[in-house]
């Protein structure tokens with residue numbers, strides 16, 4: 001692969017964006033600053049920049065199979081790839097990663113889940129993280145609209161025993177949901193942000209979610225856009241989603257400020 005330039009993911013979470021902003025502010029202010037201000041700037045920058053590495057260091061490591069999916073995703077030539085209608089541009093930053101993967105796996109085990117539904121699979125990292133936590137005979141059904149990434153995920157996941165059990169459904173997720181049979185003990189929503197409300201409403205109106213089942217929704221902090229920036233279309237969609245869920249008397253929910261935010265929702 002000649003055009004693959006391996007680059008580190010850019011900051012896409014409130015904390016990593018904050019760390020980058022603080023480092024840039026320190027750069028702008030320069031060295032000729034009062035010692036106390038310089039020291040405080042150093043402290044807040046260290047606080048923000050050190051959080052994610054510390055959280056990762058205190059979290060169980062990812063499996064070799066997951067590390068492999070992460071590595072291959074980082075090395076894939078996203079920039080040179082044509083956008084497939086409906087999916088939007090795909091980029092390595094979409095991958096949830098080590099800590100969120102362990103979080104999802106923890107949920108699977110805590111719920112004693114047997115069937116898991118993922119809406120938005122990308123290269124398969126979170127699907128594999130959840131599949132690894134399932135008991136024998138359990139299954140992950142993973143929806144993905146983009147045939148290119150679905151193909152990558154199929155190839156990469158089939159290299160591990162747990163990954164080979166992931167059932168990949170290619171197509172717009174809402175159409176897939178209409179023909180799936182429930183119930184699922186855990187549903188992870190991580191696809192197009194403008195579709196979140198449709199997925200949520202469909203899940204609550206159908207029998208796809210098991211009694212006591214949990215919906216986990218990714219990116220509900222969306223880089224801080226709902227409260228701290230002019231929101232993009234996706235930011236506005238997530239802000240509306242969060243408000244609808246917060247106002248919905250049928251459910252209880254908690255927004256966990258993990259990475260870019262994960263909201264856990266269950267019927268009351």
Ligand SMILES: C[S@@+](CC[C@H](N)C(=O)[O-])C[C@H]1O[C@@H](n2cnc3c(N)ncnc32)[C@H](O)[C@@H]1O
Pocket residue numbers: 086087090094095096097119120121122123124125126127143144145146149171172173174190191192195
């Ligand atoms: C943020 S990525 C998912 C990341 C993945 N869950 C992980 O942790 O690695 C979002 C994915 O949703 C897919 N997607 C977008 N719109 C979709 C739709 N309508 N139906 C199914 N998948 C969709 C995109 O193609 C993309 O691969």
